[in-house]
Amino acid sequence: MTKHVSMEVPRSLRCFGSRLIAANGLDIAEWVLLPGMCFGAKDAWWDDGKARPHPHEGIDLALYRNRGGRVVSLDGTTKVPLAAPGEVAVRRKDFLGESLFVRHGLFDEEDRELFSLYGHTRPGPGVFPGRFLEAGAILATFADVSGRGKGLLPHLHLSVAWIPRSLPPGVLTWERCTRGNDVVLLDPVGILEGRDLVTSLRRPYDGV
Numbered sequence: 001m002t003k004h005v006s007m008e009v010p011r012s013l014r015c016f017g018s019r020l021i022a023a024n025g026l027d028i029a030e031w032v033l034l035p036g037m038c039f040g041a042k043d044a045w046w047d048d049g050k051a052r053p054h055p056h057e058g059i060d061l062a063l064y065r066n067r068g069g070r071v072v073s074l075d076g077t078t079k080v081p082l083a084a085p086g087e088v089a090v091r092r093k094d095f096l097g098e099s100l101f102v103r104h105g106l107f108d109e110e111d112r113e114l115f116s117l118y119g120h121t122r123p124g125p126g127v128f129p130g131r132f133l134e135a136g137a138i139l140a141t142f143a144d145v146s147g148r149g150k151g152l153l154p155h156l157h158l159s160v161a162w163i164p165r166s167l168p169p170g171v172l173t174w175e176r177c178t179r180g181n182d183v184v185l186l187d188p189v190g191i192l193e194g195r196d197l198v199t200s201l202r203r204p205y206d207g208v
């Protein structure tokens with residue numbers, strides 16, 4: 001079994017949310033995660049909340065509440081910044097766009113390396129395996145998901161994991177990185193540090 005732990009996201013990644021806000025000029029009062037967007041969720045937030053095949057391996061960023069009180073969707077122009085310096089290890093198509101796995105050169109006491117994993121993106125020019133990127137670099141934009149699923153919104157799937165140094169990039173699939181028994185998967189919600197977060201809204205967005 002993969003270890004799902006509540007260990008906090010390492011400090012170097014916690015500014016991701018702030019960088020996302022700055023890179024896109026968002027007028028944000030608080031982030032909104034529907035229950036199915038949270039780490040460990042058993043059900044999806046689209047297709048009438050169908051059961052997920054596995055507990056959610058990360059969080060889905062798609063919604064925020066603006067300062068006027070409205071719940072707003074991020075769209076396909078949303079830029080995805082890099083929180084901490086890292087090297088692109090994997091770029092691979094996924095079912096809504098492309099996935100990028102970034103290694104951060106930080107190791108735990110069991111020789112596992114810190115990775116941030118991004119799903120459903122359109123990578124920017126020059127973002128390919130082996131490329132080293134500085135903090136704040138734009139990795140990608142959100143993929144356009146129109147017409148792909150009932151109630152599906154453009155969103156970024158983000159996972160944070162400690163992955164054994166011994167694994168070559170060629171074997172780093174979502175399956176291997178999030179469900180391998182030697183991988184430690186973290187709840188990435190700490191990347192939204194510094195902002196309020198709502199996880200209790202349901203569609204149509206009640207409490208707005």
Ligand SMILES: [Zn+2]
Binds near residue numbers: 056157
């Ligand atoms: Zn997801």
